[in-house]
Amino acid sequence: MKRQRLNSQESLKKYREALVKARDPNQKVITVCGGTGCIAYGCKKVVEAFKTELEKQGLTDKVKLLVTGCHGFCERGPLVVIRPENLFYQRVKAEDVPEVIEKTVKNGELIERLQYEGKDKKKILKEEDIPFYAKQQRTIFGFNGYVDPKSIDDYIAIGGYSALPKALLEMTSEKIIDEVKKSGLRGRGGGGFLTGAKWEICAAQADQTKYIVCNADEGDPGAYMDRSVLEGNPHSIIEGMLICAKAIGASHAYVYVRNEYPLAVENLGIAIEQARELGLLGKKILGSDVDFDITVNRGGGAFVCGEETALLNSLMGKTGEPHQKPPYPAISGLFGKPTIINNVETWANVPLIISKGSAWFASIGTEKSKGTKIFSLVGKINNTGLVEVPMGMTLREIVYDIGGGILKDKKFKAIQTGGPSGGCLPEEKLDLMVDFDKLTEAGSMMGSGGMIVMDESTCMVDLARYFIDFLKGESCGKCTPCREGLKQMSGILNRICDGNGTEADIETLKDMSETVKDASICALGGTAPNPVLSTIKYFRNEYEAHIRDKKCLAHTCKKLIKFEINQKCTGCTRCVKTCPTTAISGKVKTVHNIDQGKCIQCGVCVDRCPFEAIDVD
Amino acid sequence: MTKEITITVDGRKVKAAEGLYLLDVLKRNNIYVPSLCHHDQVHPYGVCRICIVEMELNGRRKVMSSCNLKIADGQVFHTTSEKLTKERKILMELMLARSSGAKEVIELAQRLGVEETRFPKEDDGCIMCGLCVKACEQVVGVSAIGFESRGPNRKVSAPFDVEAERCIGCGSCVFICPTNFIKMEDKNHVRKIPLWHVELKMKQCKSCGPDIAPEKQLEYIRNKVKLPENFFDTCLNCRP
Numbered sequence: 001m002k003r004q005r006l007n008s009q010e011s012l013k014k015y016r017e018a019l020v021k022a023r024d025p026n027q028k029v030i031t032v033c034g035g036t037g038c039i040a041y042g043c044k045k046v047v048e049a050f051k052t053e054l055e056k057q058g059l060t061d062k063v064k065l066l067v068t069g070c071h072g073f074c075e076r077g078p079l080v081v082i083r084p085e086n087l088f089y090q091r092v093k094a095e096d097v098p099e100v101i102e103k104t105v106k107n108g109e110l111i112e113r114l115q116y117e118g119k120d121k122k123k124i125l126k127e128e129d130i131p132f133y134a135k136q137q138r139t140i141f142g143f144n145g146y147v148d149p150k151s152i153d154d155y156i157a158i159g160g161y162s163a164l165p166k167a168l169l170e171m172t173s174e175k176i177i178d179e180v181k182k183s184g185l186r187g188r189g190g191g192g193f194l195t196g197a198k199w200e201i202c203a204a205q206a207d208q209t210k211y212i213v214c215n216a217d218e219g220d221p222g223a224y225m226d227r228s229v230l231e232g233n234p235h236s237i238i239e240g241m242l243i244c245a246k247a248i249g250a251s252h253a254y255v256y257v258r259n260e261y262p263l264a265v266e267n268l269g270i271a272i273e274q275a276r277e278l279g280l281l282g283k284k285i286l287g288s289d290v291d292f293d294i295t296v297n298r299g300g301g302a303f304v305c306g307e308e309t310a311l312l313n314s315l316m317g318k319t320g321e322p323h324q325k326p327p328y329p330a331i332s333g334l335f336g337k338p339t340i341i342n343n344v345e346t347w348a349n350v351p352l353i354i355s356k357g358s359a360w361f362a363s364i365g366t367e368k369s370k371g372t373k374i375f376s377l378v379g380k381i382n383n384t385g386l387v388e389v390p391m392g393m394t395l396r397e398i399v400y401d402i403g404g405g406i407l408k409d410k411k412f413k414a415i416q417t418g419g420p421s422g423g424c425l426p427e428e429k430l431d432l433m434v435d436f437d438k439l440t441e442a443g444s445m446m447g448s449g450g451m452i453v454m455d456e457s458t459c460m461v462d463l464a465r466y467f468i469d470f471l472k473g474e475s476c477g478k479c480t481p482c483r484e485g486l487k488q489m490s491g492i493l494n495r496i497c498d499g500n501g502t503e504a505d506i507e508t509l510k511d512m513s514e515t516v517k518d519a520s521i522c523a524l525g526g527t528a529p530n531p532v533l534s535t536i537k538y539f540r541n542e543y544e545a546h547i548r549d550k551k552c553l554a555h556t557c558k559k560l561i562k563f564e565i566n567q568k569c570t571g572c573t574r575c576v577k578t579c580p581t582t583a584i585s586g587k588v589k590t591v592h593n594i595d596q597g598k599c600i601q602c603g604v605c606v607d608r609c610p611f612e613a614i615d616v617d
Numbered sequence: 618m619t620k621e622i623t624i625t626v627d628g629r630k631v632k633a634a635e636g637l638y639l640l641d642v643l644k645r646n647n648i649y650v651p652s653l654c655h656h657d658q659v660h661p662y663g664v665c666r667i668c669i670v671e672m673e674l675n676g677r678r679k680v681m682s683s684c685n686l687k688i689a690d691g692q693v694f695h696t697t698s699e700k701l702t703k704e705r706k707i708l709m710e711l712m713l714a715r716s717s718g719a720k721e722v723i724e725l726a727q728r729l730g731v732e733e734t735r736f737p738k739e740d741d742g743c744i745m746c747g748l749c750v751k752a753c754e755q756v757v758g759v760s761a762i763g764f765e766s767r768g769p770n771r772k773v774s775a776p777f778d779v780e781a782e783r784c785i786g787c788g789s790c791v792f793i794c795p796t797n798f799i800k801m802e803d804k805n806h807v808r809k810i811p812l813w814h815v816e817l818k819m820k821q822c823k824s825c826g827p828d829i830a831p832e833k834q835l836e837y838i839r840n841k842v843k844l845p846e847n848f849f850d851t852c853l854n855c856r857p
Contacts, residue, residue, distance in 0.1 A: 302767070304767075319763075319764065323663070323685075324663055324681060324682060324685055324686070326686075326687070327687075472768055472769060473767075473768050474767070474768065475767065475768040475769075476767050476768070476771070477745070477764075477766070477767045477768045477769065477770070477771030478664050478771075479663075479664045479665075479666055480664065480665050480666050480667075480708055480711055480712060480744075480745070481666055481708060481711070483745065483768060483769055483771065484711035484712070484714065484715055484769070485707075485711060486768075486769075487768075487769040488711065488714065488736045491736070491737065504735075508735060511703070511707060512707065514703075514704070515703075515704040515707040515708065518669075518680035518700070518704055519666045519669050519680055519704055519708060520666075521663065521664070521666075521682075
């Protein structure tokens with residue numbers, strides 16, 4: 001259906017009214033999470049099953065099937081929520097679908113096995129009562145569960161594009177910038193720079209041509225909040241950029257999105273096309289004097305291109321490597337023109353600030369970090385997923401109340417915030433309030449919002465080694481401190497993990513860290529030493545154990561551990577059969593023996609032994 | 618006309634034209650800051666980081682390279698702090714580790730008080746300053762070579778590390794390389810630059826005989842400045 005262009009505030013209002021009127025608030029809606037996590041769990045089959053079953057039962061008119069973006073509770077996918085009651089079903093399989101329709105949709109009966117079970121073993125009925133969701137404040141991410149990301153009408157019907165006419169037709173550029181400044185919004189990509197202040201600098205530039213860029217090159221391993229916002233609610237990003245276009249006087253934007261995010265690219269492309277059809281992108285938008293359009297550019301897969309100057313170089317067709325700032329992009333960015341580059345989540349916040357007001361936004365959060373932040377909670381935690389919380393929530397609340405604590409009730413050891421170049425914070429920092437400055441003070445950072453939880457089985461030296469190796473490989477190699485410094489730090493850390501560390505190594509690592517942080521061109525090198533510095537600060541005993549006692553306290557560094565068979569061995573020979581290097585020998589029904597010269601510390605025997613007869617030292 | 622501005626360097630007021638690069642201004646005012654990847658003929662690339670200084674910014678000091686830092690009025694810089702001295706030394710240690718045999722690296726390291734490196738020594742020879750790549754692009758205008766790979770694997774290379782098809786054999790890269798890493802040999806009327814896998818035929822003077830320059834280079838110049846076809850048939854000395 002070809003849509004009519006909306007050329008005034010009034011026409012948008014009427015369009016929305018017609019949409020709302022046509023929708024019954026009591027409509028039965030089966031919402032299936034179609035986010036990347038649930039797709040991996042097989043939600044597409046669930047969707048197909050619902051389609052088939054609804055048709056079979058002749059319910060297609062009465063019941064709406066809505067495939068949405070990510071709901072956040074990825075641990076329990078595929079997720080199904082039945083509205084308007086918000087009945088929550090988890091780990092739904094295609095085989096469950098006929099029963100869901102028959103019992104729950106048609107007759108209002110609940111299926112216990114699909115319900116979420118609380119700690120007290122009681123089933124929880126509604127989505128909002130599940131502890132994972134109950135403590136969150138999902139101002140941005142909450143929309144994901146209510147809109148079909150491929151439908152602009154869904155977005156408009158829930159109030160989307162209502163900040164747009166306000167900004168374009170009722171507010172001056174100065175007023176918009178003032179609102180964003182007053183809100184206290186800071187860049188969600190990791191820099192934490194005041195968004196309004198950045199816009200103000202850009203707006204003040206005399207250049208006639210200005211650009212807007214959306215940084216959707218989310219590269220931190222385990223972090224996927226930008227992906228899920230783009231996949232689930234792409235119009236919120238478009239609306240945010242449109243508002244900025246008016247504020248700074250730009251007429252073109254680029255979205256630089258990872259090529260590894262095909263669904264985000266697809267949904268964004270559809271969203272842009274639909275916005276063009278309705279005239280929300282194009283010339284004289286809603287009758288204002290703002291012309292604006294968006295081009296989607298897919299990234300080439302370099303981690304460093306998430307850094308803004310490297311991203312802009314890549315966008316211009318140059319090698320994706322950063323340069324020293326200044327010049328800042330707001331003054332000289334894309335093609336040498338003043339450019340506002342903001343992260344996906346930052347853009348998603350903008351329409352809310354304009355429609356609900358800066359005072360509302362500033363009422364959430366801490367003194368210097370306002371609003372909410374989406375974190376991707378991963379690692380050794382029960383509730384893996386995306387969580388949106390007000391700034392200032394403590395790590396403990398996030399890990400235990402929302403995250404449901406540590407897997408298998410093991411002991412919490414550390415949480416790394418901010419992605420691979422974030423710091424690791426120990427248990428005594430669990431009551432730290434999460435905001436930009438508090439995290440930096442503690443030796444970590446907000447970064448883009450990654451949170452990796454580790455339990456007692458993680459060796460902190462090995463962890464630092466792992467991340468330095470990752471960052472070494474992702475360094476563009478342009479400047480000496482990052483290229484050579486990370487290489488040498490990796491060498492030292494690998495040596496320590498192999499049991500060949502020396503007393504001087506810790507000090508050398510600290511010296512190197514300072515130089516790499518200070519002298520590197522960009523934030524990749526500028527933050528890369530964080531995992532090393534923070535683990536030395538909080539877990540120095542582990543470094544010393546590796547160096548002095550040649551011991552890995554977490555029993556993970558292979559060169560420092562030894563497997564031995566104790567007297568519990570029954571001689572069942574299971575370990576003998578699984579050992580890949582034939583290091584284990586022994587007669588049936590007698591205690592076995594491991595040949596240390598042949599053992600490669602793979603640990604297969606430990607997993608295989610039913611009698612806890614293998615000790616790790 | 619460019620505006621004259623004042624900056625403060627180590628407590629001393631320095632006047633200079635706005636928008637100049639800090640390292641150039643420091644040199645003109647006899648303030649020594651070491652540098653390695655800087656060359657007057659190419660735009661500063663700012664990669665060796667030896668020329669770092671501290672700039673006062675919002676009550677803090679930010680470490681920045683001076684070669685590619687354009688100055689503005691009122692800026693305050695420090696060039697000799699303990700922090701900078703220490704960090705420059707570590708940078709020299711890193712470069713020594715990479716290219717332990719390069720004369721220029723050893724000399725600068727000694728000047729900055731570094732006799733040895735704590736890190737395992739390699740003898741790569743290239744310090745990744747990128748001057749060859751930049752000269753080929755900005756001075757010669759050919760862009761025959763570039764960088765390959767990333768992180769510690771980054772190196773200067775011809776595209777795909779096979780014969781650099783666009784190379785005209787002018788030897789600018791050889792000339793500008795601060796560590797003599799890029800080798801060139803003229804023998805039997807052929808110029809070889811092995812690093813770029815290039816072998817180019819030399820043109821001889823029709824009058825006196827010896828090699829003038831690679832045929833490809835002379836063609837490039839002739840086309841660029843629109844010279845007659847027989848212009849390079851004879852060498853400079855034999856030209857009437």
